[in-house]
Ligand SMILES: Nc1nc2c(c(=O)[nH]1)N[C@H]1C(S)=C(S)[C@@H](COP(=O)(O)OP(=O)(O)OC[C@H]3O[C@@H](n4cnc5c(N)ncnc54)[C@H](O)[C@@H]3O)O[C@H]1N2
């Protein structure tokens with residue numbers, strides 16, 4: 001058994017980045033990795049503008065009524081200059097007229113019977129956004145390697161980067177193994193169970209920005225499993241299997257991998273859930289044998305497979321952030337020879353509440369979980385208030 005940290009380093013060292021890139025539309029760029037810096041071709045705001053609907057005027061004039069000389073809508077250019085005793089009605093986002101040094105919000109004014117307006121607030125604020133205060137020409141708010149989120153799409157749209165260049169997506173073969181499995185469309189009879197891992201993995205691959213290639217349920221014979229793995233290796237960049245990696249009579253996956261020329265780099269990790277996780281390489285291709293238990297499969301994908309996919313796409317932040325948060329209650333476990341991972345809810349005080357968790361088959365514990373917490377190897381008990389690492393999920 002190797003430590004989880006060692007397993008993570010081995011996977012990291014085995015990754016070969018995919019060099020190809022492609023140009024995509026803004027909406028297609030979501031969850032993809034940017035391959036160039038986005039550089040601003042404009043100042044934002046591109047002109048001095050008002051942050052409020054109100055009256056553009058001179059702060060020094062506010063003790064007296066002001067005559068409205070113009071109405072300035074967003075998208076128009078002011079025609080008049082503000083002189084002593086005058087103001088222009090102005091809409092949020094419109095350019096500030098010459099001569100004005102503040103905008104008083106409409107709700108801080110009153111319209112007098114002679115058509116002038118009077119400031120009824122106490123202390124005027126500027127309410128002016130200065131030219132280039134958000135970004136200047138030549139600055140780069142997004143760098144090469146950024147994993148594109150919706151807010152990044154707004155930035156690219158604002159800067160005219162309408163067809164960004166992104167990394168090609170790894171193709172990931174998904175092979176759930178086991179004669180006990182039936183697809184979710186079926187009612188399992190006798191000792192059968194529904195295949196949840198295959199569908200969980202499809203979703204995890206999509207949310208990691210890669211392309212899932214689902215091969216269907218692979219039966220528990222060496223011949224069938226070998227054929228399926230060989231085909232998957234030929235067709236994809238990464239192969240992910242679940243099940244068949246432990247000590248059972250039908251757990252063939254590791255030895256078939258070896259027969260197919262896969263170099264196995266580890267076959268067990270001191271982590272719970274996920275001990276029998278197996279990892280190997282065949283040339284540039286990565287192959288992960290994840291445990292069949294659905295929580296183990298979920299967690300090991302997040303810890304090992306997702307960062308590998310992000311690294312293949314040259315993402316500059318392939319690892320999820322973890323946060324040190326205090327336990328809401330005392331927590332204990334019976335055995336401590338593995339790093340323990342368990343589903344938790346982070347409450348509104350920022351404390352970690354462990355959820356009822358029966359072990360690596362208890363997928364329902366993840367239904368309400370907002371994070372996975374870690375209890376270090378060798379530690380059996382933690383007291384309320386002690387800090388532990390939590391990874392949001
Ligand atoms: N003698 C030992 N037995 C086991 C050990 C061990 O060290 N010595 N390790 C245990 C641990 S830890 C795990 S984790 C499991 C992993 O076993 P496998 O990866 O070989 O997985 P299977 O035996 O095929 O399945 C385990 C469990 O998960 C269910 N399963 C499998 N595939 C799916 C799927 N696609 N969707 C939903 N559920 C699935 C399967 O029916 C089993 O119940 O081994 C322990 N045993």
Ligand code: MOO
Nearest residue numbers: 273274275296360
């Ligand atoms: O390590 Mo296994 O994933 O506990 O059940």
